[in-house]
Amino acid sequence: MKNGFDKFDEKVTSLVEKGNELHDNQKYAEALEQYQKAWQALPEPKSESELANWISACIYSAYFDLADYVEAKKWGETTLRTRGxxxxxxxxxxxxxxxxxxxxxxxxxxxxxxxxxxxxxxxxxxxxxxxxxxxxxxxx
Structure with a gap:
C-alpha cells in the first residue's frame, strides 16, 4: 500500500512543481491550472492530506499575484486551517x-x-x- 501512496505523492508533487515553475515565470493562470489539478487529486477529506497546506499556499500565492484578493483570501483561510x-x-x-x-x-x-x-x-x-x-x- 505504501508504494501506491508514494506514486500518488509523486504525481501531486510533480503537478505542484510544474505550477511553481509557471508561477516563477509569472504565468499565474497556467500555474493555477496545475495547482488545481493537484488539489483535485487529493483524497477526501482534502484538508487532512499532508500536501493540502503546500498546495493551498501555492494557490493563494497565484491568486494574490493576479490581484484576485477574494479568491486569495479563501485559499489563505484554507492554508491557515491546514498548517502543521x-x-x-x-x-x-x-x-x-x-x-x-x-x-x-x-x-x-x-x-x-x-x-x-x-x-x-x-x-x-x-x-x-x-x-x-x-x-x-x-x-x-
Whole structure:
C-alpha cells in the first residue's frame, strides 16, 4: 500500500512543481491550472492530506499575484486551517496581506497581530514593508 501512496505523492508533487515553475515565470493562470489539478487529486477529506497546506499556499500565492484578493483570501483561510504548526506564521501574514488589500483593515490587523505575537518583526520578513508599517502604526 505504501508504494501506491508514494506514486500518488509523486504525481501531486510533480503537478505542484510544474505550477511553481509557471508561477516563477509569472504565468499565474497556467500555474493555477496545475495547482488545481493537484488539489483535485487529493483524497477526501482534502484538508487532512499532508500536501493540502503546500498546495493551498501555492494557490493563494497565484491568486494574490493576479490581484484576485477574494479568491486569495479563501485559499489563505484554507492554508491557515491546514498548517502543521501554530508557530507557522506565514498563513497569518498571508491573510493579513490579503485583508489589507481588500481594505479589511481590522481583520488584517488581527492576523498581523497573531503573527507578531509569535514571531515579532521576523514574521514580516521578506514581505513588503507596508504591511509591517501598517501593523505597527495601528498598534501604537
Amino acid at each position: 504548526s501554530d508557530i507557522d506564521t506565514a498563513p497569518l501574514i498571508d491573510l493579513g496581506m490579503v485583508c489589507y488589500e481588500l481594505n479589511q483593515y481590522d481583520e488584517a490587523y488581527k492576523y498581523f497581530n497573531d503573527a507578531y505575537n509569535y514571531g515579532k518583526e521576523r514574521a514580516f520578513q521578506d514581505r513588503p514593508k507596508k504591511y509591517l508599517e501598517f501593523y505597527l502604526r495601528k498598534r501604537a
